Amino acid sequence: MADQNSNGEPIIKISKLSTRFGEHIVHADLDLEIQRSEIFALVGGSGSGKSTLLREMILLQTPSAGSIRILGVDLQGISEGEALALRQRWGVMFQSGGLFGSLTIKENVGLPLREHTRLDDKLIDEIADWKLAMTGLNPEVGAQYPAELSGGMMKRASLARALALDPELLFLDEPTAGLDPESAGEFDQLVRDLRDRFGLSIVMITHDLDLLWQVADRVAVLADGKVQGIGSMAELSQLDHPAIRKFFAGPRGRAAQEEMSPSIPSAAPLPPSEPNTRPSWKQK
Amino acid sequence: MSPENTPATITLRSTGEFALFGAWTARGIDSHLLNDQTISAPATGPMVLDAARIDALDSVGAWVLQKLLLRLSEGGAVVTLSNLRPAFSQFLAVAAEETARLADTPPEPARRPPSFLENIGRNAKALVDQALALLSFVGEIAIAFASWISHPSRIRWRPILYNIRSAGFDALPIVGLISFLLGIVVAYQGADQLRQYGANIFVVDLVGLSMLREFAPLITAIIIAGRSGSAYAAQIGTMAVTEEIDAMKTIGIAPMELLVLPKIIALLIALPLLTVFADLLGVFGGMIMARAQLGVGFGEFIERFTKAVSITAYLIGICKAPVFALIITIIGCFQGFRTHGGADSVGRQTTRSVVQSIFLVIVADALFSIAFSALDL
Numbered sequence: 029m030a031d032q033n034s035n036g037e038p039i040i041k042i043s044k045l046s047t048r049f050g051e052h053i054v055h056a057d058l059d060l061e062i063q064r065s066e067i068f069a070l071v072g073g074s075g076s077g078k079s080t081l082l083r084e085m086i087l088l089q090t091p092s093a094g095s096i097r098i099l100g101v102d103l104q105g106i107s108e109g110e111a112l113a114l115r116q117r118w119g120v121m122f123q124s125g126g127l128f129g130s131l132t133i134k135e136n137v138g139l140p141l142r143e144h145t146r147l148d149d150k151l152i153d154e155i156a157d158w159k160l161a162m163t164g165l166n167p168e169v170g171a172q173y174p175a176e177l178s179g180g181m182m183k184r185a186s187l188a189r190a191l192a193l194d195p196e197l198l199f200l201d202e203p204t205a206g207l208d209p210e211s212a213g214e215f216d217q218l219v220r221d222l223r224d225r226f227g228l229s230i231v232m233i234t235h236d237l238d239l240l241w242q243v244a245d246r247v248a249v250l251a252d253g254k255v256q257g258i259g260s261m262a263e264l265s266q267l268d269h270p271a272i273r274k275f276f277a278g279p280r281g282r283a284a285q286e287e288m289s290p291s292i293p294s295a296a297p298l299p300p301s302e303p304n305t306r307p308s309w310k311q312k
Numbered sequence: 313m314s315p316e317n318t319p320a321t322i323t324l325r326s327t328g329e330f331a332l333f334g335a336w337t338a339r340g341i342d343s344h345l346l347n348d349q350t351i352s353a354p355a356t357g358p359m360v361l362d363a364a365r366i367d368a369l370d371s372v373g374a375w376v377l378q379k380l381l382l383r384l385s386e387g388g389a390v391v392t393l394s395n396l397r398p399a400f401s402q403f404l405a406v407a408a409e410e411t412a413r414l415a416d417t418p419p420e421p422a423r424r425p426p427s428f429l430e431n432i433g434r435n436a437k438a439l440v441d442q443a444l445a446l447l448s449f450v451g452e453i454a455i456a457f458a459s460w461i462s463h464p465s466r467i468r469w470r471p472i473l474y475n476i477r478s479a480g481f482d483a484l485p486i487v488g489l490i491s492f493l494l495g496i497v498v499a500y501q502g503a504d505q506l507r508q509y510g511a512n513i514f515v516v517d518l519v520g521l522s523m524l525r526e527f528a529p530l531i532t533a534i535i536i537a538g539r540s541g542s543a544y545a546a547q548i549g550t551m552a553v554t555e556e557i558d559a560m561k562t563i564g565i566a567p568m569e570l571l572v573l574p575k576i577i578a579l580l581i582a583l584p585l586l587t588v589f590a591d592l593l594g595v596f597g598g599m600i601m602a603r604a605q606l607g608v609g610f611g612e613f614i615e616r617f618t619k620a621v622s623i624t625a626y627l628i629g630i631c632k633a634p635v636f637a638l639i640i641t642i643i644g645c646f647q648g649f650r651t652h653g654g655a656d657s658v659g660r661q662t663t664r665s666v667v668q669s670i671f672l673v674i675v676a677d678a679l680f681s682i683a684f685s686a687l688d689l
Contacts, residue, residue, distance in 0.1 A: 116339070129654025141338060147372065148343035155375055158410050175653035193338050194370035225406075 037100060039064045039197060039229045040085065045094035046253075047080055054080050055091070056253035062246075067223055067230045069240055071275060072250030078233050079201070081250070085231070086120050086199055087111055099196060116144055118197040119190030123205060125182040127174040133160070133185045134170030140192040159188040163218065180211040187218070198222070200232035204239055212236060216243050237275075237284035249275065261285075318367065320345060320376075328354040331362045336373025346376055346383070353389035364395035374400075374407035382411065442650075449646045453576070456568040471574035479540040479575075480582025484589060486539070487532050491590035494527055495519060495597025503605040512606040516613055519598030520621035524629045528590035530677055533636035536583060537669040541644035544575055545665035548648025549658040557649075567649075576641045583637035584630050591629065624689060632680055636673050643669040 040062040047054040054077040062068045070078045083089040085096060087103060096103045101114050120126075127136050137156040141147055147155075157167050163184040174182060183203060190198060203219070204212040220243055222228050234240060240247055241261050248258045251271035257264050265276050265285060276285060320334040320341045330351060334340055353359045361381075369377070377393075385391045396404065426434065460467050502518040548571055551557050557567050595617070602608040608616075647665035651657045 130656040141372070145338045145372070146342045147338070151343050151346070151372075151376070151379075154414070155372055157414070158371065158375065158407075161410065161413075173653065175657075194372065 038062055039066075039099060040231065041097040042081075042085075043095055045081075045084070045096065046092045047077065047084065048092045053253055055094075058094070058250075058254055060248060060255055060258075062229065062231060064229050065223060065227050067219065067243055067245045068232070069244040069247045070231070070233045070250060071235065071240065071247060073271070073274070076250040077253060078250050082199060082201060082231075082233055086118065087115065116140070116193050117195055118199060119193065119195035120199045121183070121186045121190045121201065121203060123201040125174065125186040127182060127186055127189070129174055131173075132170065133165075133172055133174065133177070133188075136174070136185060137170075137188045137192055140189065144193065156188075156192070159191050160185070162191065163188045164214065179206045180208070183207065183211075183215070184218075191222075194226075195228070197229045197231070200230065200234075202233055202235070204234065204236040212238065215239070219243050237280055241284050320366075320373065322348070322351050322361075324350075325362070328357050329360045329362065331365060332377075333365045333367075335368040336366050336377060337368050337370040338372040340368070341372060341376055346379055351380075351384070353384050353387055353391065358390045358392065359384060361391065361393045362395055363393055363397075363400075366396065366400065369400040369403060371403065371407070374403045375411075377404060378407040378411050445650070446642075446646055449649070450642060452568055453572060453642065456566060456573055457576075460569070460573060466569070468570065468574055471570065472578050475575050475578030476582050478543075479536065479579055480586060483536060483539055483582075483586060487535055487586050487590050488593045490535060491523070491528055491531055491594040492597040494531055495523055495594035495599075496601045498522055498527065498594075499598040499601035500605060503601065507606060512602075512608055513612070513616055515598065515602045515606055515608060516616040517620040519595060519602070520617050521625055523594035523598065524591050524621060524625045526629070526677070528594050529587045529629045529632040529636065530673070532583065532586045532590045532633070533640065533673045534670055536579070536586070536637075537640045537644075537673060538666055540579070541640045541669045542662050542666045544641060544644030545648040545651075545662040546658060547571075548645055549651030549661050552649060552651045553654060553658060572641070572645045575645065576638065579637040579641050580634050583640075584633040587630055587633040591626070628680075628684060628689060632677065635676055635680075639672045639676060640669045643672065 038061040040060070042058060042060040045055050045058040045060075058081070070081065072078045080089065084091050084103075085098060087106070099114065099117055101110060106114070127133070128139070131139065134153060134156045137159050138152040141152045141155060142149075145152075157170060160167065160170055165181060165184050165188065169177070169181060169185070174185070177185065183206075187200075187203075200219070204215050207215060216239055219230060219232075219239075223230055232239075232244075234244075244261065246259060247261055247264055249256045249264065249269075249272045256269050257267050257272045259267075264272055318334040318340065320332070320336045322345065323331050323333065325331050361384075363377075366373075381391055381393065393404075499515055499519050502515055506512055506515055506518070548557070551571075557571075560567050560570065599610055599613050602613055603610065644665045647661040647668070651661045
C-alpha cells in the first residue's frame with residue numbers, strides 16, 4: 029500500500045493483457061491506463077470483451093496472459109489475504125444490482141460493514157441509512173426487500189452497497205441500463221457528485237451516450253481485442269476508425285453529440301492529474 | 313502497519329483536552345470508542361478535541377466523530393474540535409448535516425415481535441389461505457383440462473412426451489435400484505422369523521404382497537416426489553421470478569396448458585409404469601435373498617408366487633400410482649406458482665413442494681389402506 033499516495037501512478041494499469049476462451053480470442057495484447065479521480069468509461073459492441081475486462085479487473089476472472097495493476101497491487105499471483113484487502117478498497121455495482129434477496133436493503137448496504145469492521149449494529153444501520161440517502165433513496169426503502177423495489181431503486185441501493193466501505197475506486201456495470209431518462213439523468217449527476225465530493229475514481233461500462241458525453245472524462249473504445257481509441261468524447265468524435273465511427277454515426281450518437289456541441293469548448297474535461305483540487309476523504 | 317490501519321484512539325492530554333489519533337475509517341474504528349464513558353466533558357470549563365493526529369477520515373469516521381461531538385456537548389458543555397485538516401472538515405460538515413436531518417425526522421416506531429398468540433393466529437391464517445389457494449389451483453387445472461378435452465387439437469404432445477422421458481424413463485435406474493434393495497431388505501428381515509417356524513416358502517407371500525401392494529408404489533412415489541416434484545417447483549418458480557410466466561400470458565399461452573397439464577398427464581402415465589418396474593425389481597431382490605438365506609430356489613419361488621399373490625394385489629398397487637402422480641405434480645406446480653421475489657423464495661417453495669408432496673403421498677397411502685380393509689380387498 030506504500031505507493032498508493034503517489035499521484036503519478038495510474039490507479040489501474042493494464043499491460044499486454046490477453047484473454048482466450050479456447051479458440052476464441054477476447055483480448056489480444058491490450059494496454060490501458062486509468063488515472064486517479066477520473067471518470068473512465070469502457071465502450072464497445074457486444075462481445076468486444078468489455079465485461080470480461082471488468083471481471084478481470086475485479087478479480088472474478090483471470091486473464092490468460094499479461095498484467096493488471098490496481099491501486100498499486102499486481103493482480104497476478106495475488107494471495108487470498110491481499111485480494112481480500114484489495115476488494116475492500118473498491119466497490120462494484122452490478123448490472124442487475126446483485127442485491128441479496130434474503131436481506132432487506134438496509135442489511136444489504138450494511139453487509140460489507142458488518143463483515144469487515146468492528147462497528148456495532150446501531151452504528152452500521154445509521155451509516156447504511158446515510159449511504160442510502162447519498163444515493164437518493166428514502167430511509168423507508170431500507171426496510172424493504174430487493175424484490176419490492178423498482179429497477180432504478182435497485183440500482184441506487186446497489187450503488188449504496190458499493191459505497192459502504194468508502195472505496196477509492198468504483199466499478200459500474202451499465203449503471204443506467206433499464207432506467208427511465210429522468211432517473212438516468214439523476215444518475216449522471218450522482219456519478220459526477222461522487223467523484224467531485226469524495227474524489228472517487230470511477231470505471232464504468234456503458235452504452236448510454238448521454239452518460240458518456242456528460243460525465244465521462246475519458247472513454248476507451250474496445251474492438252477486436254484491443255483499445256482502438258481513447259480520449260474524451262470530443263476527441264474520439266474526431267477519430268476515423270470504423271469501430272469508433274459506429275458510436276457517433278448513428279442517429280442517437282449524432283443527437284447526443286449535437287446536444288453537447290455548443291458547450292464542447294468550455295466543457296473540456298478536468299485534467300485527471302489534479303486530484304488534489306477536489307476534496308477527498310483520505311489524506312493524499 | 314500502514315497509517316490507514318492504525319486503530320482510532322482518543323487519549324486524555326490534560327483536563328478538558330483530548331487528543332485524537334489514528335485512522336478514523338470504517339476499518340480503524342471500534343464502536344466502543346463512541347460508548348467510552350471515560351471520555352466526557354469536564355464539569356466546568358471548555359473542552360478541546362485536538363484532531364491534528366487524525367491520519368485518515370472516511371464517512372464512517374466523520375459519522376462517529378460527529379456523534380461523539382454531539383454526545384459530549386449534550387450536557388451543555390462547549391466542545392471545540394481543533395486542528396482538523398481542511399480536507400477532512402468538509403466531510404465532517406456533510407456528516408453534521410446528515411445527523412441534524414436524522415435528529416429532525418422522528419425515529420420510526422420499533423417493530424414489536426409478534427406475541428405467541430399472534431403467531432399462532434398468523435400461521436393458522438397462512439395455512440387456511442394456502443389450502444384455499446390449492447383448491448382454486450385444482451379448479452383451474454380442471455378447467456384447463458376440460459378445455460383440452462373439448463379441443464383435442466390443442467393438446468401439446470411434445471411437452472407430454474418430453475416429461476414422460478424426463479420424469480419416467482430417466483428415473484428407471486434409481487427406482488429400479490432402490491426397489492431391488494428394498495426387496496432384499498424385506499426378504500432378509502423376514503428370513504429369520506420364517507426359518508424359526510420352518511415356513512421358508514412363505515417368504516414369497518411376504519415379499520410378493522408387501523412389495524406389490526405397498527412398497528413399490530410408495531417408494532416410487534417418494535423418489536419421484538423428490539426427483540421430479542422438486543424440479544417442477546424449481547422450474548416454475550424460477551420462471552415466475554424471471555417474469556417468463558407473465559411473458560407467456562401476454563403472448564397468449566396459458567401457463568396451465570404449457571406447464572402444468574403436460575406434467576400431470578406425463579406423470580399419470582409414467583408413475584404406474586415405474587411402479588410395475590419397481591414391482592419387478594423388488595420381487596427379484598426378494599427372490600435372490602430367498603435363495604441365499606432360505607434355500608428357496610427361483611423355480612419354487614415363482615410357482616408359489618402365482619398362487620400366493622393374486623392379480624388384485626398387483627392392481628391395488630398400480631391403482632394407487634395415478635393418485636400419487638396427481639399429488640406430486642399438483643403440489644410441485646402449485647408451490648412453483650406461489651414463488652415470488654427472488655432466489656430465496658425459489659428455494660423455500662421447492663423445499664415445501666417436496667415435504668408436502670411426500671407427506672400427502674403417505675397420507676393418501678394410509679387412506680387407501682383404510683379403504684381397502686373396509687372393502688375387504
